[in-house]
Amino acid sequence: MSGRIVITSTGIVSALGVGTSANQKALKDKKAGLRHPAILQTKHADEFIVGEVLHSNEELASMLNLPSAAAYTRTTLLALIAMQELMNEENQALLKDTKLALVNANTVGGMCSVEDYYLEFISDKEEGDFVQYIDTLDCAESTMHLSQHFNLKPLKATISTACSSSANAIILGARLIQAGLADKAVCGGCDALSRFTLNGFHSLKNVDKDPCRPFDKDRFGLNLGEGAGYVLLEKEEDAIARGANVLAVLSGYSNTNDAYHPTAPSPDGDGAFNTMQQALKKAKLQPEQIDYVNAHGTATLNNDAAEGKAIERLFSNANISFSSTKPYTGHTLAAAGVIEAIFSIWSLQNGVAYPNLNYNTPMEEISLQPNTEFVEKEINHCLSNSFGFGGNNVSLVFSKA
């Protein structure tokens, strides 16, 4: 890449907590955020565990100094919470007068509110609290609030490619900067738990009642999660010129499609292999140079078989550490790509590969095993995978600044 793109700020909220230090501490303490839902109102609350952010909408609103949570969806509130961490005083001043792109990602918009009010939506009633939620189903609703709440005037784009959405947001931000259409880009994604998605994945019979076990022979499926994350991208030279603390370099990326099946990955992992290989090519790196792979690792039967095979094939000669952090956070869908990108950046900074929690029995399909404990070592290059429905695959490569 001409003129390297770097990450200079991040903001995060997940089931591990609000903000960087809470998330880092939970990761370090191997303290997973999965429990039975307390805030999501669902008939399946006793049946499933989820990665829920343990704050009510009203609590989130007060953390944002909003008068109330009314008219805000939980999706938007989570987005604002993550963004608030990124928008420290320095960035507020910086981003106000810059050619900015805001690339957000989302899978079901404000469905978490819409599903509560839908019968009123379609009733004969013309007035009521429900009216203020009618337009919140749109994925762009949270994007609009992000720019308005923080007084920004960016080019706004909202991406929805299922579970790879926010990884795609990071790619678009980098490309907009490279093309000169933006000087800085805030990229990320948000998703709140909803009955719609929980029942949707349940209808696909791939939600685990127990904590998920990525890459384990006895895995059953995923646990859903919620959260949001944003990263600030800019050119390395600009970051250095303004004396910014460069957290990592986005050294490579790839967006490809499986073209295999509407929801299932190609069973031999050809799609995942292709995506990872393209990302390495873009980063001009050999597989041996990757120190840690933060896998998509949803713990569904299909994903882990395909991704596991692809990782084994690509990194067969490398002493690779790989793990999925989804047993910590649950699968946060559109937020997963950016949350795991941020985890990967911390991995570079702290020289640590995360453990793949809940792993016991090796899969039959592959001989490679994820690391089950922290691996402390120099991590110079880290690859993060996000694969979605529709065959939408993304790999990102982060390198030490």
Added chain:
Amino acid sequence: MTKPIYISSASAISPQQTYEDEGLLNEIVSTDNGELYIKEPNFRKYINPVAIRRMSRLLKMGICAGMNALEQAGVEKPDGIITGTGRGSMTDTERFLLDMIELDEGALTPTSFIQSTYNSINGWLALQTKSNGYNQTYVNRGSSFELAVLDAQLLLNEGDEQQHVLAGCFDEITPDYVRVKSKIGYWKKPTVNNLELYKNSDTNGSIAGEGAAFFCLTNKPENTICSIEQLHIIQEDSIEDVSTVLQQTLAGINLNDIDIVLSGMSGDVRFQPFYDTFLSNLSDKTSVAAFKHLCGEYDTSTGFATWLATELFKQQSLPEVLAAKQGNSGSVNNILIVNHYTLNSASVILLKKN
């Protein structure tokens, strides 16, 4: 800066006869009920009989418009597939949501959940064309189609070799969607006949519409219809700010070169002052046309307008049904699409005939 990109083919499924149809808009569909649903083509031409049984209408619309654009351009396997949609499949979203509510989170079938995913049409198009390349879906209200075109522009500018990108948009209405949005003033009350839409601009709102439009885009001018010279995406926090920025944007364009302005006049009284001012200042040369009286108002109506522009370039004249004002330019070389959308966005697209 980004170089122009070229449109080599265009396909639209719309409320009018626009799909695989000889002659432009020979018969015009008109309605008094304020809802313009697409004319259904034979979807089976591009979708296999097993797959089509479970597919909802937006998927069929998107896949057929996309495959038809590829066929017209003679491109079997595009290098990228990029789409924009404001709402995705409302039919599937509503169906899964209502089933879930009515069955109290009981046993649900996954089909409509899967199809409600915004990128499902992209997935199908990749699958049908075995395209492993770049694949992206924008869901950003009134800028969704424009963002897809912007991304295609980036992608086609990133390489030197000739590349072909399939870019398009799709949106649908449903009876429930129309009813729900009527509660927040999307539609004119009372409604008007669609053919009278842009002449009736004294109330808020418009009429509901839908459609799918796809384009093969490339970075080389040979065998193409027109170039996309300029693309401006305007997103502000209020109608007034949108109008102001739109005026500033248009001030930077040489309007004397424009043969036809395709204006997004929607009959909404809040936007009409902008159009009135802008359109009345055009020279006698420039024709003024409307398009929303044919396709209705929806997030990605500029996809329909872009398709219309490619047809006008081919035909080299402006049919009466489109014209608000016939200019005296004898040919159609430059078309400017100017659109103002309900949710505080606007766009300007400048197309130049090859």
